[in-house]
Structure formats: C-alpha cells, structure tokens
Amino acid sequence: MSWLPLAHALAARQDLPVPAWLFAWGASIVLIVSFFALAAAWRKPRFERQHWRALGAGFSRAAVSMPVQAVCGLVGVTLLGVAVYAGLRGTEAPDRNFALTFFFVTTWLGFPFFSALLGDIFRPFNPWRAFGRVAGGAFRLVAGQRPAHLAYPERLGRWPAAVGLLAVVWLEIVYGSSGGVAVGLDPHAAGVAALVYSGYTLAMMALFGVETWCERGEVFSVYFGMFSRLGAFGVEDGRLGRRRMLSASTSWATIPGSAAVVIASIATTSFDGAQEGAFKGAIESVFESLADAGLGLNTALRLTDTIFIALCFAGVALVYLLGVRGMRTVQGAPSLAKLRDGFAHTLIPIALAYLVAHYFSLFVFQEQAQFGYLLSDPLGTATTDLFGTANSGIDFTLLSANAIWYVQVGALVFGHVLGLVLAHDRAVAYWSDYRQAARSQYWMLAVMVAFTCFGLYLLSVSNG
Amino acid sequence: MTIPAAHVGHYLWVFYLLPVVIVIGGILRSVLLEKRRRKGDD
Numbered sequence: 001m002s003w004l005p006l007a008h009a010l011a012a013r014q015d016l017p018v019p020a021w022l023f024a025w026g027a028s029i030v031l032i033v034s035f036f037a038l039a040a041a042w043r044k045p046r047f048e049r050q051h052w053r054a055l056g057a058g059f060s061r062a063a064v065s066m067p068v069q070a071v072c073g074l075v076g077v078t079l080l081g082v083a084v085y086a087g088l089r090g091t092e093a094p095d096r097n098f099a100l101t102f103f104f105v106t107t108w109l110g111f112p113f114f115s116a117l118l119g120d121i122f123r124p125f126n127p128w129r130a131f132g133r134v135a136g137g138a139f140r141l142v143a144g145q146r147p148a149h150l151a152y153p154e155r156l157g158r159w160p161a162a163v164g165l166l167a168v169v170w171l172e173i174v175y176g177s178s179g180g181v182a183v184g185l186d187p188h189a190a191g192v193a194a195l196v197y198s199g200y201t202l203a204m205m206a207l208f209g210v211e212t213w214c215e216r217g218e219v220f221s222v223y224f225g226m227f228s229r230l231g232a233f234g235v236e237d238g239r240l241g242r243r244r245m246l247s248a249s250t251s252w253a254t255i256p257g258s259a260a261v262v263i264a265s266i267a268t269t270s271f272d273g274a275q276e277g278a279f280k281g282a283i284e285s286v287f288e289s290l291a292d293a294g295l296g297l298n299t300a301l302r303l304t305d306t307i308f309i310a311l312c313f314a315g316v317a318l319v320y321l322l323g324v325r326g327m328r329t330v331q332g333a334p335s336l337a338k339l340r341d342g343f344a345h346t347l348i349p350i351a352l353a354y355l356v357a358h359y360f361s362l363f364v365f366q367e368q369a370q371f372g373y374l375l376s377d378p379l380g381t382a383t384t385d386l387f388g389t390a391n392s393g394i395d396f397t398l399l400s401a402n403a404i405w406y407v408q409v410g411a412l413v414f415g416h417v418l419g420l421v422l423a424h425d426r427a428v429a430y431w432s433d434y435r436q437a438a439r440s441q442y443w444m445l446a447v448m449v450a451f452t453c454f455g456l457y458l459l460s461v462s463n464g
Numbered sequence: 465m466t467i468p469a470a471h472v473g474h475y476l477w478v479f480y481l482l483p484v485v486i487v488i489g490g491i492l493r494s495v496l497l498e499k500r501r502r503k504g505d506d
Contacts, residue, residue, distance in 0.1 A: 024479070028483035028486075329495070453483055456480065
C-alpha cells in the first residue's frame with residue numbers, strides 16, 4: 001500500500017444475501033417502529049438530569065488528581081512532539097510515517113470512539129491544555145498574580161471550533177489530494193500544520209484562558225468533548241463519577257455554534273464517503289469545468305472539493321433546519337432558536353454513527369500499523385526498531401467485507417435510534433402534552449430516516 | 465427483447481430515496497388530516 005486510504009472505509013466487494021438498498025428499507029422500518037414505541041411509552045424526560053454519582057471516594061479524586069493529570073499531559077505533549085518530529089524529519093511515504101496515522105486515524109478517529117464510551121478522555125491528554133496550564137502556573141510564580149485574559153465574545157461561541165473542524169478535514173482530504181488521486185497529506189505538511197495549529201491554540205489560550213478556549217475554540221477539545229457527552233463517565237467538582245448515558249449531551253448545545261460543530265462532523269464524513277462514490281461523477285464534472293476555465297489541476301481539484309464540502313454542510317444543515325421548522329408548526333412549540341439549539345445534541349449519535357460506519361475498517365486496519373511498524377520505526381527510515389515490530393504488517397483478512405457492511409448498517413441504525421430517543425426525550429421536556437411532543441417528532445423521524453438512507457447509500461456506492 | 469438494464473445501477477439511489485419519500489408523505493398526510501380535523505372542530 002503506497003498511500004493511506006483516508007478517503008473512505010476499506011471494504012472489498014460484498015456478498016450480501018439481499019440487495020444493499022433493502023437494508024435502507026429495513027433500517028427505516030426499525031426507526032418507524034422505534035418512533036411509535038417511544039410515542040407510546042416514553043412520556044417523561046429522563047435525560048434532562050445526569051444522575052451523577054461519584055465513583056469510590058478515594059478513586060474518584062485520585063483519577064483526576066494533579067499528578068495523574070501531569071503524567072497524562074506529559075504523555076500528550078511527548079506524543080505530539082514525536083508526531084511533529086516524524087512529520088518534519090521522517091520519510092515522505094505517508095504509510096511509513098508515524099505522523100499521518102497518528103494524527104488522522106489514532107487521534108482523529110480513536111478519541112471519538114473511546115470518548116463516547118468512557119467520557120472526556122482527551123482532556124487530560126490534551127497537549128496544548130497541559131502546556132497552557134504549565135505556562136499559566138509559571139506566569140503566576142514569576143508575576144505573583146493570575147494571568148489577565150480578555151473576555152471571550154459569547155456570540156462567537158463554538159464557531160471557531162466548527163470552522164477549525166472543517167479546516168482540519170479540508171487539510172486532510174482536500175489539500176492532501178492532487179492530480180485527481182487521493183494521495184493523502186504528505187507528512188511534512190502535516191508536521192507544519194501541527195506546529196501552526198499549536199502556535200494558534202497557545203496564542204488563543206493566552207488571550208482567552210486555557211479552559212475557556214478548550215470549551216469553545218480548541219477544535220480537538222470541542223470535537224472529542226462533544227462525543228464524550230454520550231458517555232457514562234464525567235468529572236464534577238474535581239471528582240470522577242458515573243452518570244446516566246447520553247444525559248450529559250442534553251446540556252452540550254447551550255453554547256452558540258454547537259449545532260454547526262455537529263453538522264460539520266456529519267457533513268465532512270459524508271463528503272469523505274461520497275467523494276469517490278456517490279459524488280464522483282459530479283465532482284469530475286465540476287473539476288473539468290474549472291480546469292477548462294484555466295485553473296491549474298491542483299487548484300481546480302481543491303476548489304471543487306471545497307465547493308462540495310460546503311454543499312454537504314449546507315445540505316446537512318438544511319435537513320436539520322427543515323426538521324426544526326416542522327417541529328415549530330406543532331401547537332405549543334417554543335421559539336425556532338430554542339428548538340434549533342435544543343435539538344442539536346440529537347445529532348451527536350448520528351455523527352458518531354457516520355464516523356463508525358465510514359472509518360471502522362480503516363481504523364481496525366491502520367491501528368495494526370500504528371501499534372506495529374509505525375511505533376517501532378516512527379520516522380519510517382528503516383533504521384530503527386524500537387519495539388521489535390518494525391517488520392510487522394497489516395492483516396487485511398481480519399475483517400470480511402460482509403462483516404464490515406453489517407457493522408456499518410448496525411452503527412447507522414443504532415446511532416439514529418439513539419438520535420430519535422434523545423429527540424423524543426427533549427420533546428417531552430419542551431411540550432407539556434406528550435401527544436403534542438410525539439407529534440412534533442414526526443419531523444425528526446423524517447430527518448433520521450433521511451440521514452440513515454443517505455448514509456447507507458453513500459456506503460453502498462463506495463463499497464461498490 | 466432484451467431489457468435495457470445496462471445502466472440500471474445508476475438509478476439505485478431511487479430505492480434509497482423511497483423510504484424517505486414515504487415517511488415524509490405519511491407525515492404530510494397526517495398533518496393535513498389534523499388541520500382538517502381542527503377546522504371541523506372550530
């Protein structure tokens with residue numbers, strides 16, 4: 001393999017017992033049945049309160065104690081340093097360099113998966129947060145006072161993170177494309193990008209404060225933190241505790257721009273899945289028009305992909321806003337703005353489902369490289385073998401094409417059912433009459449069915 | 465006569481769109497019935 005297959009999930013041709021489109025019908029039926037079951041049996045909100053309970057007294061404090069955070073922060077800073085160094089000094093072969101797999105597979109895909117199960121595990125390992133806190137502490141020691149920060153413009157909310165998320169994916173799958181072939185970003189560019197992002201993040205932390213920026217503008221904290229709200233573990237008052245799964249998500253979208261973050265996640269995954277499948281013909285057509293208009297091949301391709309990412313973002317936002325608008329027509333509905341923000345968290349399981357469906361196989365295969373030859377030979381120069389695994393390979397027989405398809409379908413159906421559950425729960429909190437609440441969810445059912453069928457269509461075309 | 469099915473693969477998206485159309489159709493029908501019922505009550 002001479003390039004990283006970042007464009008979409010790895011899947012060979014399947015041998016399914018029924019046509020792939022029948023799975024979309026089956027998934028739609030599951031969603032409709034779930035909708036009626038919720039309407040009949042779920043009459044009171046259950047996720048508005050987290051029911052947080054501390055884990056064992058000593059453990060709950062020790063797990064988030066300063067020494068533990070210091071060790072985790074050090075690990076985060078070290079790994080970032082290794083990845084940047086590998087990017088700048090290692091081989092230019094993307095599949096042999098530690099940096100690309102570490103940034104775009106292990107971190108970018110791994111943290112969402114594990115955060116959704118375990119809570120915000122990125123927070124202690126966040127290298128910029130660790131660095132910022134140390135710098136803040138040093139400032140206090142030297143100056144004898146806390147660093148003064150600017151007040152963060154509240155209206156800006158999480159918009160910097162939404163734009164940053166689009167930029168990260170743009171860098172990975174648009175900037176990294178050239179000449180009509182997805183070759184992946186070259187490691188040197190990834191290393192430089194990581195350095196630029198580090199400088200930008202540390203400057204923003206100095207301006208607005210470490211925690212404020214992590215909560216609102218730092219792309220990775222906001223993005224991984226969003227998925228962590230689905231998980232069963234969370235920190236309150238300096239203690240680690242258990243909470244009702246999904247419940248923390250209900251308070252996530254109270255900051256402006258949160259809806260844009262989750263929409264950007266769904267849109268970018270959709271684009272990545274569709275660019276070599278469902279959208280291939282349209283992309284080629286626009287690309288040829290731009291190239292004929294005199295643009296260079298790389299510029300034309302990047303501009304085409306950028307247009308399609310923007311269209312995906314607009315499309316996903318439009319479907320969601322139509323659902324919200326539909327809810328507004330139901331008697332007793334709150335304002336449009338309240339509905340728009342109040343239901344944004346229901347898209348988080350869908351964003352996760354799209355990630356699992358599109359990248360599950362890539363993650364399983366590429367992590368064998370990460371913890372095998374890339375760990376032993378991070379620079380890819382074939383001169384080091386730190387752990388004796390530099391000659392290991394990737395076992396592509398680990399997952400069959402059918403197994404991948406069933407995981408994809410299962411993830412999409414499960415994610416959308418969770419989305420329906422969260423939406424129904426929020427509706428019974430907003431509407432005093434549960435029948436009106438159920439009626440309002442007709443529209444979210446349409447949104448969920450649309451996203452499910454679209455997701456399955458993208459996968460069926462890219463799996464070919 | 466041979467069925468001209470060579471390009472049928474290009475139209476598979478219709479099968480993915482149909483469930484969405486059916487659900488939206490059902491919703492619109494239900495909303496219209498509800499409106500008509502409310503008008504009748506008035």
